[in-house]
Amino acid sequence: MSCMIRDLSVQCEGEETDLAPFAVKNNESAGRRWPEVSHPFRTDFQRDRDRVLHSRAFRRLEYKTQVFLSGSGDHLRTRLTHTIEVAAIARTIARSLRLNEDLAETISLAHDIGHTPFGHAGERALQKIMAENGGFDHNLQALRIIDCLEIKYPDYDGLNLSWEVRAGLIKHRDETPELDGKRLPPHPSLEAQVADLADDLTYYGHDADDGLDSGLITVDMLEELEIWRLASEKARAAGLLEKDERYAAYTIRCLIDMMVGNAIRYSNSLLVAAAPDSSAAARNHGSKLIAFSPDFEPLTLELRDFLYHNLYFHPEINKLNEGSLEKMTLLFNTYRAHPELLGKKAQARIGVDGLPRAIADYIAGMTDVFAFKEYDRFAGRREPGRFM
Secondary structure, X not given: OOOOOOOHHHHHHHHHXXXXXXXXXXXXXXXXXXXXXXXXXXXXXXXXXXXXXXXXXXHHHHHOEOOOOOXXXXXXXXXXXXXXXXXXXXXXXXXXXXXXXXXXXXXHHHOOOOOOOOHHHHHHHHHHHOOOOOOOOHHHHHHHHHHHHOOOOOOOOOOOXXXXXXXXXXXXXXXXXXXXXXXXXXXXXXXXXXXXXXXXXXXXXXXXXXXXXXXXXXXXXXXXXXXXXXXXXXXXXXXXXXXXXXXXXXXXXXXXXXXXXXXXXXXXXXXXXXXXXXXXXXXXXXXXOOOOOOOOHHHHHHHHHHHXXXXXXXXXXXXXXXXXXXXXXXXXXXXXXXXXXXXXXXXHOHHHHOHHHHHHHHHHOOOHHHHHHHHHHHHOOOEOOXXX
């Protein structure tokens, strides 16, 4: 029997039979800003995924804060490991609902590449610094990186990703935003909705895991939450006791599995009821179609609120993050006074975007490690205009 290669045409034919009518298909793509010849063996969304994976911005996520500053512990998650986990869960949900896995995965992999060093504390600091110069939002920064700041190809700046991936990174639809002069529909594609929900449930579960690993929260504290009790019942049913080493880890596993299962089952019920006959119909539906059930969502929000009060703003975390504004401000003011200290690519964009935006791009792209090094270098200057 001769081998049959699954080339692009075969894969596109498979999408027509394997995916639901409301899934985004490769043949439906609105294309790229700069048209390209199709690849013989990969769909547009597979190519987009690989371009994100091979980008510098994606690699830098390894040394950017998720909750704990990069390097705080060998087993604590970084922005990169969080992103990989989001992508894995997004694929599971997308596959179960017969959506386009490649698109959901690509949006997941790209969703955090616009994050600053020092996690959310760093983003809040840069938002404050840039308040009078267009502001700063990590979702829009991810789009900016994809469209402008990655320099790899001979004919254009950016990664030239498909319209569907780029539109999927724009989360806030309350002001009818546009992309390439085209008004976006009320809701993102179902694949983008999957990526968004996967992001939420991933940090609910995995940040709780890191909080336990760090010792800043305890199992006893989590037992106050109904969603944790439901998950821990499954751990006990498996024969584990609270004193067992495996108890917390297995409960986290059950917690995530519960959230994923609920999202799949309830989203399926919404899709059956709405019966959108195309991806466009799903984007223009009256409400999102990927969601937790009404009885389950409050349990996830209770967990989220618990994490905010007991982990994200824990005194120990605040101690690590409280200097973010001071560090960001010193970096920004130093580069503004001495633009020659910026990287060459950032310097080249001053004439295009203005000095404040070029500085914000440069700082936002830093890893925690590099931001600390630059801060130490500038804070230790011996005289004005001279840096160690």
